[in-house]
Amino acid sequence: MEQCAYIGLGSNIGDRELKLLMAIAELGKLPQTRVTAVSPFYETEPVGGVPQDNFYNAVVRLNTEMAPLELLDRLKRLETEVFRRVPSERWGARSMDLDILLYGELVSDSEELTIPHPRLAERRFALQPLSDIAPDLVHPILGKRIIELLTELTSPGKVVRI
Numbered sequence: 088m089e090q091c092a093y094i095g096l097g098s099n100i101g102d103r104e105l106k107l108l109m110a111i112a113e114l115g116k117l118p119q120t121r122v123t124a125v126s127p128f129y130e131t132e133p134v135g136g137v138p139q140d141n142f143y144n145a146v147v148r149l150n151t152e153m154a155p156l157e158l159l160d161r162l163k164r165l166e167t168e169v170f171r172r173v174p175s176e177r178w179g180a181r182s183m184d185l186d187i188l189l190y191g192e193l194v195s196d197s198e199e200l201t202i203p204h205p206r207l208a209e210r211r212f213a214l215q216p217l218s219d220i221a222p223d224l225v226h227p228i229l230g231k232r233i234i235e236l237l238t239e240l241t242s243p244g245k246v247v248r249i
């Protein structure tokens with residue numbers, strides 16, 4: 088069955104805007120998948136304490152028939168094969184980070200994959216672009232709309248629309 092999945096994109100190495108555009112093009116080539124919404128791009132302060140360059144972040148909506156773990160596998164392959172991402176420190180700089188934020192109404196916590204993304208509600212760099220394309224979407228655990236989560240967010244984390 089086709090599901091809506093929301094993917095968070097982030098890059099802070101090289102031509103960040105070009106990398107986001109390339110990632111969106113690659114997502115559109117995935118099997119059984121269509122890109123059905125793309126958020127504006129934001130330049131965002133790095134979160135997580137490691138001193139590094141600002142990120143560009145965006146969120147896309149996919150309509151996909153791929154199962155969550157299949158989608159995860161495809162995203163990890165894109166990160167390594169297309170963007171040559173190398174293993175780096177946990178919160179460190181990255182050429183391209185592709186995270187499944189939400190997958191339909193699914194709530195899942197396995198070793199490989201936690202959905203919704205466990206830090207979604209704390210991250211302005213994810214909530215802001217997500218709220219641009221899906222403000223009324225309800226977080227399946229917190230039971231609140233994305234726009235509410237964004238409004239209630241107290242942590243700073245500057246984000247600037249490009």
Ligand SMILES: Nc1nc2c(c(=O)[nH]1)N=C(CO)CN2
Pocket residue numbers: 096097098131132133134135142144177178179184212
């Ligand atoms: N602003 C911003 N900060 C981050 C990001 C990111 O995508 N944007 N990704 C990280 C690694 O998951 C760590 N910190």
